[in-house]
Structures are given as structure tokens and as C-alpha cells.
Amino acid sequence: MKILSFFLLSILSITTLRADDSPLEESMETIGKSFKTIQKQLPDPAQKDSTLALIARMKKATSTARAETPKSINKIPAKDRPEFLTDYQSSIDELLGFISDLDKAVQANDLPTANKVVTHILESKREGHSTFIKKNSKGARNESKENPEKSEKPEKPEKPEKPEKPEKAEKASKSSRQEKED
Helix, strand or coil, X not given: CHHHHHHHHHHHHHHHHHHCCCHHHHHHHHHHHXXXXXXXXXXXXXXXXXXXXXXXXXXXHHHHHHHCCCHHHHHCCHHHHHHXXXXXXXXXXXXXXXXXXXXXXXXXXXXXXXXXHHHHHXXXXXXXXXXXXXXXXXXXXXXXXXXXXXXXXXXXXXXXXXXXXXXXXXXXXXXXXXXXHC
16 A cells, blocks of 8 residues: 555656646657657668657647747846847757658658758757757756856866976087087
């Protein structure tokens, strides 16, 4: 009975935590999970129908994400928000284009093209996340546009020059003495 109670309590707390997710977070999670599965089953032609279904699911979640406004926009000065939102939507539009390209490649059984598109999607994800969300050292997210000095690494101090080895210094002084004698 205790095990069942623990199990039900665990499910309830997970459900409660999930209820706090915004539609954007839920969409991004759906995109991420679908994409990971697509990557795993893409080389298997027997999984084509499943892959196409995941691509459709990913496309729908991406369209939902485009209609949402990232929470991080609240950290941006009001005058910069329209540009931030336009950049965000352009990034999502680019992703939608890649998803359509992936759909076409999978339908055509063109694995090399599908793999190239997967690479483009991964690059787009990295760029989008580095532009619109950035994790600081404590795991909190900061906007790179909002506060660029936090995202830059501190400069390393220059290394002091190593002194010449005694042998080289000795040879140099001998050659300069010889030049003076000549």
C-alpha cells in the first residue's frame, strides 16, 4: 500500500510541476523529444511512417511555439522588445523551413539530404538558444542581448615571457663580442 501511495504521489507532483510549464516550454519540449527520436530512427527505412508522424508533430509544435512570446522578453528593455520578438519569430520560421526540408527528404527516401537537414536543425537550435536564452554559471537563463558582459568570458592574463636559456644567452653574447672584435 505504501508503494502505491508513493507512486501516486510521485505522479501527482510531476503533473503539478508540468502544469507550470508555459505553452512555449511544452512546445519546445515536444520539438526536442520528437527530434531526438527522429535522429535515432532516421537511418531505418522501416521507421519511415513513424518518422513522418514525428516530423508532423514537430512542425505543429513549432508553429505553436512561433505564436508564443518567450518569457525572457520581460528582461529586455521595452524599446528592444519588438526587434527581439521579430528575431525570435524569424528563427522559428527558419526552423519550420528546415522541418519542411526534412519532411521532403524523408518522403523521398533521401537519407544524405535528411542528415544534412538534421545538421542544419542542430545548428539552428544552438544559434537560437545562444541568442534567446543563455545559461549562466548558476543554471539561470540570461539574455545574451540584454547583458552581454555576463556572457563574455573574462580575459586571461598574459603569460610572462620565459627568460632565455643560459646557453642561448651565452652564445648571443659570444657572437656580439666577436662582432665587436672584428
